[in-house]
């Protein structure tokens with residue numbers, strides 16, 4: 001079951017441009033996304049109100065989207081505004097339109113009850129708009145797994161030492177023994193992990209030229225239902241500092257947003273922002289090239305995990321000590337789902 005009353009990412013802002021609309025299935029619904037002549041984003045059910053052709057096979061025009069079959073034009077609010085060879089437009093010539101919000105280079109969509117869609121609750125990630133301090137690069141990966149399996153992955157970092165040993169991992173024992181502090185936030189849960197006096201992983205050495213041990217810190221903030229905001233930094237072990245986010249000479253930020261496509265597939269929207277060699281475009285590119293394959297490693301694992309769950313179910317799986325933050329995150333999602341089901345049952 002998928003939580004419907006929530007903002008999910010539909011696209012990166014720069015995916016919507018030009019004449020070509022973007023087709024995406026979100027929460028099991030076929031949706032077409034586009035930017036009209038005024039630059040405003042439209043998200044419509046991907047089915048023309050004439051003969052059900054997918055609107056995503058049409059063309060973006062100034063007023064909205066023009067169906068590629070017989071030329072009806074539908075605007076971003078879902079109203080048909082033009083029928084070739086006909087003046088009168090029937091009132092019921094309409095397509096369902098979804099609430100959308102554009103913020104910090106992301107386009108969000110609400111597939112639940114439209115009246116509950118509050119733009120004030122869109123996730124903040126202003127770093128995407130600050131290429132001077134946080135030069136960044138983004139991507140989207142389709143993944144054949146339930147979206148929460150990827151959120152699980154992000155909320156349990158003990159996998160780094162095993163699954164990502166060759167890149168961002170580092171020593172598995174340092175991950176398992178990391179000092180970990182978890183706090184609730186109004187919108188989710190946040191944890192901070194310290195790995196003091198640890199060996200820097202190969203990608204840190206490449207990016208920042210560490211020659212000895214480092215004090216390494218990671219902050220992960222889960223924002224329900226499926227966004228994770230990450231800050232990561234390192235400094236030569238034993239260096240005095242007051243505030244890691246200000247004082248660490250090596251640091252980067254990652255944005256992770258998971259959107260359900262179906263019950264067993266999702267989109268993984270992610271970005272990486274360089275906070276250590278901002279004047280050097282090759283540093284951002286190098287960081288991206290380091291991180292991208294680690295997320296492919298995650299994708300391969302969660303897809304394999306989904307295949308087993310689809311075949312054998314989840315009965316008999318156990319939770320271990322390192323699942324604490326992940327389980328808190330899951331409980332927040334379960335509470336939201338219970339609330340949604342209770343309202344629907346009224």
Ligand code: FES
Nearest residue numbers: 048050051067070
């Ligand atoms: S099906 Fe869209 S115009 Fe006919």
Ligand SMILES: [Fe+2]
Nearest residue numbers: 153164294298
């Ligand atoms: Fe990972």
